[in-house]
Amino acid sequence: MRLLSPRGWSLSLKLPVTITAVVAGVALTIGLAVLVQERARIRAELEERALLTARAVAATAVEPMLRSDYWTLYKSLVSMASGGEASGEDLVVTGMVLDSAGRVLAHLDPAANPLGLPLSLAEPEDRLWLAAVLRQDRPAISPGRRGKSDYVEALAPVLANDAPLGLVILRLSTQDLQARTVAAGLTILGLTAALAAIGSGLGTLISGRMVRPLRELAAGMESVGRGELHGLPPLTAHDRDEIGQVIDTFNRMAAELAEKKKLEQALATSEKLAALGRIAAGVAHEVNNPLAGMLNCLDTLKKRPDDASLHGRYLPLIERGLNRIQAIVHALLVELRTEGDESWDTGACLDDVRDLLQSEIGARPIRLIWDNAIGPDLCIPCRRVQQVVLNLLKNAIQAIPDSGMVIFRAYGGAGREVVLEVEDDGVGIAADALTHLFDPFYTSRPTGTGLGLWITYRLVESMRGVIEVESEPEKGSLFRVRLPAYATAPATAWGAA
Missing domain, CATH: 1.10.287 (Helix Hairpins)
Structure with a gap:
């Protein structure tokens, strides 16, 4: 189904198809417009030919009709129909000369329409048609259809001193019109196909010149994206x-x-x-x-x-x-x-740190609350994270002068992320000390080395994580570490990245 959707097409396909469609559409539109105009021109020419022939017969029929010379009238009708403007057996459907009462004076099919008798009409609509055309007092042209054949009907009244003597009726077939229309349509389709092929070739050539540098550009961008x-x-x-x-x-x-x-x-x-x-x-x-x-x-x-x-x-x-x-x-x-250690495991490995903290607390009245909610679907580098947690918890315990509480929380954050929080209700950290908290050898305790938090910061940084501190003097501190986590151990070690 993707092939049927243009959104899934490549530019090298879209461009030739678009150019081909535009060229073919324009060519077809122009061709159809020309075809319509040509058909109208041919039809007008056919109508003019029929009307001229009917009027010519009417002009020569006055004297024979006054003398009742029906033979001369018949020869004039045959001569005009076969050798005049409307020549050709396939072109003339029928022709006749009627008097004002509708009797046949001359007919191209005399066997079916005897002279002197009313025109033979079997259908009621044909009789209505005859009554209407006998009232015609000026030349006229109209389309008609009999069976599956279309024709153009020309009417020309025969007048003597402006008095109506009769009517000339001539029907010319539109078969030639249809044939010429079909031929013109085939020519237009051929030209459209040729122009579409040319447009497709040009589109392929243009798209090749456009797509090639774009592909090189895309490959270059991928290299830049990979850091190459x-x-x-x-x-x-x-x-x-x-x-x-x-x-x-x-x-x-x-x-x-x-x-x-x-x-x-x-x-x-x-x-x-x-x-x-x-x-x-x-x-x-x-x-x-x-x-x-x-x-x-x-x-x-x-x-x-x-x-x-x-x-x-x-x-x-x-x-x-x-x-x-x-x-x-x-x-x-x-x-x-x-x-140097890349021991990957689930968050359960952090529970080993809790046992180490008990010896650090000893008999001091400090309550440790442990909440490890990291699920089994997340994988972390255990040794590094254990060292970070141990350093932060030791720092929290040392920040409590007498009795107090230390809370450890670990959970999965938004996306594939592990969040570690160590909170205490100890002495807190002064605002001016926060800016130097992770500097090496910076300590506020006489017995401290000033390296614990610096090493913690370096470990978090090596794991592409961040460490945040919230603290107020005499109200305690909160250290929050955010680390990326994986479903399985990554192929590339963080330390080597």
């Missing part, structure tokens, strides 16, 4: 028409997009290097502080190795410094471990 900008050859504009202008514009756009992509890649590389520099500087700063303290402690212990009181004083400081360095290194390694 490098190595894309510029399209060739064969003409300087609108299609050529579109192709030139596309070439410029593709070149600009390729240049933009190169700049973005260079900028991304620069940003990565800058971020790496900031991280390295932060790591150096965060590690150097406990290292400086530990070196001072070790220097003091070296100078006074026999002082047992210094051991109990400085060894715990050294241990705390080493633990802080270990925490910083561990936090940095978390992102690397999760980046």
Whole structure:
């Protein structure tokens, strides 16, 4: 059924068909108009011929009718019908000369219509016709039909000193008119078919010139849509028409997009290097502080190795410094471990995090509400999402000074999307701190490393998701993460995309 709908046709088919239809329609319309005019002209010519012949017979019939010379009248009728304007056996249907009473004075078929007798008419409508034509006082022409044959009837009164003597009736067949009309119609159909064939050929040629660059343009757009900008050859504009202008514009756009992509890649590389520099500087700063303290402690212990009181004083400081360095290194390694993992599973894998949180809460009066409503039809990268949820929940627990409540919600959003929400009723976040919340090494807690939320942000970004924060001081915070989800594990890893 699609082939019957022009909307499903390609342009290479639409254009030839449209041009062919237009050419054929115009040719057929003009041909029909010419045919109608030609038929009218031939009919007028036939009517004029019949009327001239009838009037010629009427002009020569006056004296024979006054002398009752019916033989001369008959010869005049035969002569005019066969050798005059209305010549040809197939053309003349019948001819007659009647007196004013309707009696036959001459007839081309004398055997069926004897002289001196009324015209033989069997049908009532024929008798009505005769009564009407006998009252005719001037030449007239009218169409008629007998059986399956059409004819033109000419009437010419015979007058002597303006007194009516009789009437000449001549009928000419329209067979020649029909034959010439059919011949003209066949000629018009032939010309229409020839013009349609020419139009189809021209349409195919024009559509080929139009569709070829459009197909190249469509292929180029598909390449651009797939991000294949490098190595894309510029399209060739064969003409300087609108299609050529579109192709030139596309070439410029593709070149600009390729240049933009190169700049973005260079900028991304620069940003990565800058971020790496900031991280390295932060790591150096965060590690150097406990290292400086530990070196001072070790220097003091070296100078006074026999002082047992210094051991109990400085060894715990050294241990705390080493633990802080270990925490910083561990936090940095978390992102690397999760980046390399592509373990895909349903949302049920998040329930493993709930057990880990119980040890984090311990004996503190904190209530954990867990609502995991991700259906089995959605697939997520478990290790990364687990790490994001764990970091956010730890951050929420640490934001509660004494007793409180932490709520975790996970559900499928609009389309194929997973929404993760972590809400607490802790101390909240100040407005000026929200802008730096995901910066590396930014923390408001003395024991914090400032890397947890930064790593969470990086993990969400690596999964092509977004993270949102709503918070008011002393009223708590809400972290919302939106991640794309799939029915099955994608063929291309996010980290490699």
